[in-house]
Amino acid sequence: MALTREEQNKIIEAYEPIVYFHPEERFFPVKPEAYLQASALWHSQPPSHKKEDWGNGGPGFPRTPDVEKGKLSVNPADDGVGGKTYLGHTNPDGRTPFLTSNNDRELWLDMAAWKDEAGVTDTSKNEACNVEGALTRWTTEEPLKMAGDWYYAEVQDLDTLTGILATLQQDGLDLGKILRDTLGSAWFIWYYLLYPIHQENLRGCEQVAGAGNNGDYEGDWNAIGIIVRKPAKLPWEPGGTFPDPQYIGFGRRARGLVENFIPTFRQEMQVRDWHEISRVGRHPKVYVARASHNNYGLFGPQNPPAITPSDASCGATEKLDEEVKKKLDDLQDTVDTVKDVAVSVLKIGVGCAIGAIFGGIGCLIGAGIGAIAAGIEAAVDNDDSDSKPVDDATKAETERDHPPDENNYGRVLVPQTLTATLDDAAHAQEVRPWAETPDKHRVDKELQIWWPGQREDPGYQGRWGVMCQSDPNDRRSGIVFPNFRRAFLIDLAIHLSN
Amino acid sequence: MLKLILHHTYKLAGEAVDISHNDNHGFRTAVGFLANGMAPASGALQFAGGPSRVRITNKPVWQIPRAVKIETWVRLTALGQRRNLVEGDRSFAFFIHPDGVLWGTFYDPSHLTPPTPNSDPSWPGANSDSLFSPDHLRHTVPLNVWTKLTYLHDGISSVRLYINDTLVGANYGIRASVPSVGPNGIHIGHWPGDDRYTFSGDIDEVKIWKYDPDVPYKQFFCRPMDARQLDCWRQVFDGMADMLADREQSQRFIALMKCIWAAEQELVRAIRSKGETAIKRTASLNARYRRLWCSGKIDGPEMKRLLFEYQRWLIKLLGEEYMRAYNRHIRACWMEYGGEQSIGKLAAHIADCDPDVAAYFKLLMDLWQPILGS
Numbered sequence: 001m002a003l004t005r006e007e008q009n010k011i012i013e014a015y016e017p018i019v020y021f022h023p024e025e026r027f028f029p030v031k032p033e034a035y036l037q038a039s040a041l042w043h044s045q046p047p048s049h050k051k052e053d054w055g056n057g058g059p060g061f062p063r064t065p066d067v068e069k070g071k072l073s074v075n076p077a078d079d080g081v082g083g084k085t086y087l088g089h090t091n092p093d094g095r096t097p098f099l100t101s102n103n104d105r106e107l108w109l110d111m112a113a114w115k116d117e118a119g120v121t122d123t124s125k126n127e128a129c130n131v132e133g134a135l136t137r138w139t140t141e142e143p144l145k146m147a148g149d150w151y152y153a154e155v156q157d158l159d160t161l162t163g164i165l166a167t168l169q170q171d172g173l174d175l176g177k178i179l180r181d182t183l184g185s186a187w188f189i190w191y192y193l194l195y196p197i198h199q200e201n202l203r204g205c206e207q208v209a210g211a212g213n214n215g216d217y218e219g220d221w222n223a224i225g226i227i228v229r230k231p232a233k234l235p236w237e238p239g240g241t242f243p244d245p246q247y248i249g250f251g252r253r254a255r256g257l258v259e260n261f262i263p264t265f266r267q268e269m270q271v272r273d274w275h276e277i278s279r280v281g282r283h284p285k286v287y288v289a290r291a292s293h294n295n296y297g298l299f300g301p302q303n304p305p306a307i308t309p310s311d312a313s314c315g316a317t318e319k320l321d322e323e324v325k326k327k328l329d330d331l332q333d334t335v336d337t338v339k340d341v342a343v344s345v346l347k348i349g350v351g352c353a354i355g356a357i358f359g360g361i362g363c364l365i366g367a368g369i370g371a372i373a374a375g376i377e378a379a380v381d382n383d384d385s386d387s388k389p390v391d392d393a394t395k396a397e398t399e400r401d402h403p404p405d406e407n408n409y410g411r412v413l414v415p416q417t418l419t420a421t422l423d424d425a426a427h428a429q430e431v432r433p434w435a436e437t438p439d440k441h442r443v444d445k446e447l448q449i450w451w452p453g454q455r456e457d458p459g460y461q462g463r464w465g466v467m468c469q470s471d472p473n474d475r476r477s478g479i480v481f482p483n484f485r486r487a488f489l490i491d492l493a494i495h496l497s498n
Numbered sequence: 499m500l501k502l503i504l505h506h507t508y509k510l511a512g513e514a515v516d517i518s519h520n521d522n523h524g525f526r527t528a529v530g531f532l533a534n535g536m537a538p539a540s541g542a543l544q545f546a547g548g549p550s551r552v553r554i555t556n557k558p559v560w561q562i563p564r565a566v567k568i569e570t571w572v573r574l575t576a577l578g579q580r581r582n583l584v585e586g587d588r589s590f591a592f593f594i595h596p597d598g599v600l601w602g603t604f605y606d607p608s609h610l611t612p613p614t615p616n617s618d619p620s621w622p623g624a625n626s627d628s629l630f631s632p633d634h635l636r637h638t639v640p641l642n643v644w645t646k647l648t649y650l651h652d653g654i655s656s657v658r659l660y661i662n663d664t665l666v667g668a669n670y671g672i673r674a675s676v677p678s679v680g681p682n683g684i685h686i687g688h689w690p691g692d693d694r695y696t697f698s699g700d701i702d703e704v705k706i707w708k709y710d711p712d713v714p715y716k717q718f719f720c721r722p723m724d725a726r727q728l729d730c731w732r733q734v735f736d737g738m739a740d741m742l743a744d745r746e747q748s749q750r751f752i753a754l755m756k757c758i759w760a761a762e763q764e765l766v767r768a769i770r771s772k773g774e775t776a777i778k779r780t781a782s783l784n785a786r787y788r789r790l791w792c793s794g795k796i797d798g799p800e801m802k803r804l805l806f807e808y809q810r811w812l813i814k815l816l817g818e819e820y821m822r823a824y825n826r827h828i829r830a831c832w833m834e835y836g837g838e839q840s841i842g843k844l845a846a847h848i849a850d851c852d853p854d855v856a857a858y859f860k861l862l863m864d865l866w867q868p869i870l871g872s
Contacts, residue, residue, distance in 0.1 A: 172525040172554070178511050266519075316732035317715055323742040341759040343714045346734060348758065348828060349841030350848050354859045363838045364829055368870055369863050371761075371828035372821075376808060378762040379769060380499075380717060380784045382654055384567070384777070387499035387710035490521075497507045497515040 003155060003187075005442065007236060012153040013438035014235070014242040015189055015226050016415040018283050018422070020299070022290035022402060023410040023429060026135055027220075029193040031435075032450055033074045034147030035219070035464075036087065038137065039109040040065035041072055041098055042467070046106050049467050049477070051120050063120040065110060067098065074449055087460060088449040099449070099460050101480075107462025108478050111196060111218055112137055114466060126469045128476055129218040134196045149413055149435040153191045154443035156485075157230070161188065164485050175489055182496070183246065185230040190484055192443070194464070195220040199291035200475075215475050219464025222293050223484040224286055225249035225269055227492070245274045247495070248284050249488040252294035252305055252401075267482035268305055271495035272297050280423065283415055287403035294401050301400040317342075322472035340381075344374035452481050499717075500567055500707035503559050506552070506686075507703050509541035514552045514686075520559055522706075524552035524686065535702035536571045536644040542702040543687070547576075550696050551688030556587070560679035564709035565653030566590050566604070573644050575699035582697055583647060584704060587680030587690040591621065592649040598638030600626040600666060602649040602659045610673040624657040624669035632774070637666035644702070651676050653709045654763060655770040656777070670771045675709075720792035723852075730851035737844040750835050757831035765824050768816055776815055783808050797857035809865050818869055825870050 003011070021028065042065045045053040054063045067085045079086035087098050101107040112134035117124045138144045158165075158179055165176040179186065200215030227247040233240040249269030277297040278285040287296045289304075296302045320342065348370035355366015404410060407427035414422055416433040425431045434441070445451050445459065453459040465478020504522040506514050512531030514524030526543070528550045535542030543552065568584050574594065581594040590604045603614070603623030613619040615629065624630045626637040639645055639661065648660035653675045659667040682690040686704055687697035710716070723731070741751045770777055783804065790801050812821060832838065849856040 171521065172523040173513055173515060175513070178513060181511065268519075316719070316728055317735045319739040320735045320742070323739040326743075340711070340714060341755045341762070342735070342738060343718045344762055345755055345758055345837075345841055346731075346738075346845060348832065348837065349734075349845035350855060351859055351862075352832070352838055352842040353845040353847075354849050354856055355863070363842050364832065365867070365870075366859075366863075367832045367837060367842070368825045368829050369859060369866055371758075371825055372862055372866050373859065374758070374828075375762060375765045375824065376784075376787060377714070377717065378766050379780055380787055381713050382565075382652065382709075382766045382770070383499050383781055383784050384565075384650060384652055385499055385781065385785070386707075387501050387713045387716060490515075493510060493513065493515045494517045494519070497510045497513065497517050 002160070003157070005439075005444075007234075008155045008442055009439040010236060011155045011187055011189060011228075011242075012191075012442060013415070015228070015245065015282050015284070016153075016434065016438060017151075017191055017224050017286045018280060018415070018418065019193075019413045020285065020287045020404050020428075021410040021412070022288070022404045023408060025288070025290055025410050027138070027195045027197050027199075027291075027293075028148050028411060029150050029195055029413075030138065030144070031147040031150045032152065032194050033448070034144055035111060035194060035196065036074055036109065036450055036460075037072055038069065038141070038144055039072060039111040040069040041067040041085075041087075041107060041462075042110055043101075043105050043107050044467050046103050049106070049469075051124075051126055051469055054120055054467070061120065061122040066107075069110070072098075096458070099458055099462075101460075101462035107460075108467050109219060109462065109464050110466045112466075114468070126466075127471070128468060129197065129216055129466050129478075131197050131199065131216055134218065138196050149432055151191045151193050151434065151441055152443050152448075153189060153438075153441050156188045156190075158186060161485070161489075164489065168486070168489060173490075173493060175493055178493070178496075183227065183229050186246070187228045187230055188485075188488070189226040189228065190488070191224040191226075192484070193222050193224075193293070195222070195293050198293060217465050217468075217476050217478055219478045220293055221464065221479065221481055221484075222253075222295060223249075223251040223269070223482075223488075224284070224295055225251070225484065225488040226284070242282055244282060245284075247271050247492060248274060248277060248297070249491060250286065250295035250297055251482075251484060251487070252289075252292075252296075253482070266305065267484060267487040269484065269488040269491045270296075271488070271491045280418060283418065289401035289403045292401055296401070296403045299403055299406045301402055304401040318472055344377055347373040347377060499710050499713045500565060501710035502705060502707050504554065504684075504704065504706040506705075507541060508535070508543050508701070509539070512541060512543055514543075514554075516554075518705075520557075522554050522557065522559070522684075524554045527551050527553070529687070532700055535700060536573075540702055542573075542700045544700050545687040545697040547696045547698050548693050549688075552686035553688070554684040554686070556679050556681060556683045559708070560586065560589070560684065562675075562678050562711075563589065564675040564711075565707075566649070566651045566676045567705075567707040568592050568649040569646065569703075569705045570648075571644060571646050571702040572639075572697070573700040573702075574639050574641055574697075577641070577698075580695040581699075582685065582687060582689050582695040583701075584649075584684065584686050584706070585688075585690055586676075586684045587682035588677070589679040590649070590651065590676050591623075592647070593695065594639050595625065598641075599636065600639055600647060600659050600661060602651070602657050602667070604651055604657065604674070604676045606674045606677075608674065612671055612673075614669065622657075622669070622672070623651075624659055624667040626659055626661065626666035630659075630667040630669055632665055632668065637661055642699075652770060652777075655767040665774065668774065670773055673767075717788065717791070720788075721796065722794040727852045727854075730848060734844045734848070738841075741840060747840065751840060754831060754835035754837055754840070757835060758828060761824060761827040761831065764827075768820065769812070772815055779811060783811060794854070797854050797861060801858065802861050805861055805865055809869075813869070822870055 042055040055065045057063045071084050073084045073086050076086050078084040090096050112130040114126045115128040115130050168175050198217050198220030226245045228245045231243045235242045249271045252268050287299045348367045351370020352363040352367040409428040412428045412431045419433045450460040463478035463480050468476040471477050502518045503520045505518040516522040530544035532542040579596050583592040585591040588605045592602050603621040607620050611622040614622045628634050628636050646662050650658045655672050656670045689695040741747045786804050
């Protein structure tokens with residue numbers, strides 16, 4: 001039998017997480033409806049997303065959003081009233097233009113515009129989100145100031161996960177059977193957190209001009225997942241109690257470039273056995289990395305998801321990647337060659353240049369010397385060994401994620417019952433309860449239209465932050481709401497297979 | 499260099515979960531689950547001939563794999579016919595011959611590689627029979643014993659096969675890389691066509707690697723660089739991007755790269771085709787080179803000593819004349835496609851903004867110029 005709303009509320013409350021932030025953290029989880037209503041809504045044309053096609057206006061510039069800031073509403077009663085537009089507005093032809101986002105027309109929100117520019121004109125760059133502007137809005141604007149310390153949560157069981165389990169079965173995994181066999185009946189609880197800004201340096205590139213903000217984007221979703229085996233006697237029945245969970249998943253992400261120049265956003269949910277993590281009763285302790293908002297079960301520096309080639313070059317090859325990508329469709333063999341030999345050609349070029357400058361031997365002979373350097377490089381590249389990076393403690397340290405160190409916490413968000421009793425409260429800058437009561441935090445897709453849903457009830461499918469120009473690896477443009485449920489189930493399967 | 503793209507353990511009730519995070523999960527058909535495989539609770543799949551298989555659908559990651567390495571732990575229970583281990587549709591094949599000999603082949607429809615005896619000319623490779631085994635003895639996969647089997651096509655010059663980590667077959671005369679996997683995807687314990695070559699026995703674990711296409715960048719940029727140095731290289735890469743974007747320049751530029759790539763491939767093939775000792779010695783030098791390059795020690799005495807040893811090794815292995823011919827080949831590419839006017843100009847500022855690299859080239863010049871001459 002499906003869980004009632006009241007039962008879901010009790011489950012959400014029972015496992016509500018304790019979230020520790022770094023002392024230098026500047027962005028905290030906020031209410032999605034406040035975020036949406038403070039944003040403008042735009043559309044653009046994939047895959048190039050050229051600013052000439054953004055929103056309305058034209059021909060030419062300036063471009064204007066489909067829905068201006070302050071005019072978007074998540075309340076259907078507001079539609080068309082006082083210049084407001086309901087996010088789920090339906091056209092006479094049945095289309096939902098502010099929900100439906102696809103490969104023909106992609107939607108995105110603009111909460112704090114772009115760095116150093118608010119509009120989209122012929123001279124505007126629109127290449128990076130506005131970190132400081134976002135901070136100002138969420139710390140000074142009255143409705144936004146009050147919309148913090150928030151999460152939404154939803155509870156599902158195996159019966160309500162059939163859709164996602166069916167898509168996994170299409171990939172070859174019969175996880176439904178496995179989960180039933182190993183857990184019997186279970187509750188899956190997801191706690192979703194939305195941060196106004198995600199900040200991410202290209203790892204190890206902090207000192208490089210222009211690379212420092214290369215991974216920042218607006219509208220940063222993350223999640224914590226918990227799996228609880230359903231007890232024989234339910235907690236709300238006489239004599240029933242909430243059992244300890246079996247597993248917890250910590251959301252973290254990897255953005256960058258994968259094979260054949262396809263940008264990727266990989267949501268991971270690193271799964272841990274419940275007994276491995278710190279907790280207070282049934283409330284898990286979650287340590288959030290500074291700026292990136294990746295979640296960890298441990299304090300102190302942690303290894304983030306795998307580094308991407310774009311990180312490795314501090315963005316130095318992004319423009320070249322973009323040109324190669326353009327030639328991908330009709331010049332596949334050439335693309336392969338370009339990727340392989342670009343560095344070799346450069347080394348020969350350097351040999352040429354150096355030979356001409358101070359070798360006293362001229363470019364051509366210098367190029368010949370460069371050919372030796374290139375030959376060594378090719379021999380190394382074609383080695384049989386693993387391409388994992390060479391161990392370098394210093395470099396590894398700069399590439400790590402930074403949840404708070406032990407006993408040096410910034411803000412800590414806790415269940416209301418723990419506000420006065422948290423064991424390590426003395427080591428925190430502040431301990432605050434989650435805003436409002438747990439029942440207000442339950443995902444209700446009937447009333448909360450922004451959650452991506454099923455085919456008949458799509459929800460908001462667009463991105464949650466500004467689109468950015470010159471972003472070939474899709475690192476700085478906003479993200480869509482990640483498929484945390486799929487990520488959690490796959491990572492659970494990986495955890496159990498390891 | 500290789501990167502892991504598939505890792506199945508079959509530990510979770512036999513589910514073919516890819517724990518390498520590449521989403522190469524498998525569809526299982528007519529396979530049983532064995533809780534205890536090569537180790538207690540390790541999990542394994544039971545293949546009983548016929549339709550038994552694990553199929554992985556084709557994805558972008560299987561395009562142009564170039565090099566392929568497969569490791570699998572199996573317990574073979576019956577021969578009598580070819581027993582497939584892992585095969586990529588029209589790409590690579592790893593199997594056991596009816597006589598128990600281990601085979602590793604790949605699809606080479608252009609017949610660039612000389613044919614392998616007793617094999618389809620379009621599928622050359624190596625086997626563990628006496629002709630290809632280092633000790634000239636026939637090696638077979640034992641029955642009813644957990645055995646680790648390895649296939650390695652290095653992408654350029656060799657196919658090597660191992661039983662329990664011992665080299666049992668090698669062909670160093672390979673002339674083509676592993677092509678993209680066809681629409682039927684990858685089959686474990688089964689042939690991509692039909693049921694004729696299905697494995698009989700248990701398979702505990704499968705790992706597959708391919709050539710890492712990002713390795714040139716990873717290797718080049720692993721060196722610690724400051725903002726000025728990186729900006730300096732960014733300008734050069736951006737200049738290359740501009741050349742690619744320019745209709746007239748791009749053809750010439752691509753032709754230059756292809757010409758240089760061909761020369762480099764021949765050099766690497768020449769080294770690796772000399773056999774196991776040459777491959778191992780070169781790998782040892784490469785590992786030292788990587789360590790020095792990635793720690794930024796590119797112009798000091800350690801690098802000088804390494805470059806000297808590398809030079810002595812290449813000359814001993816290939817001869818001075820070979821190195822001069824390679825050099826002439828590259829210089830011919832450079833002249834024919836205007837390297838000096840394009841890349842040479844782009845790189846002109848490198849000596850100023852990245853003096854470490856300039857010093858590294860000076861080391862090379864001092865070593866090689868007397869041999870290469872003018």
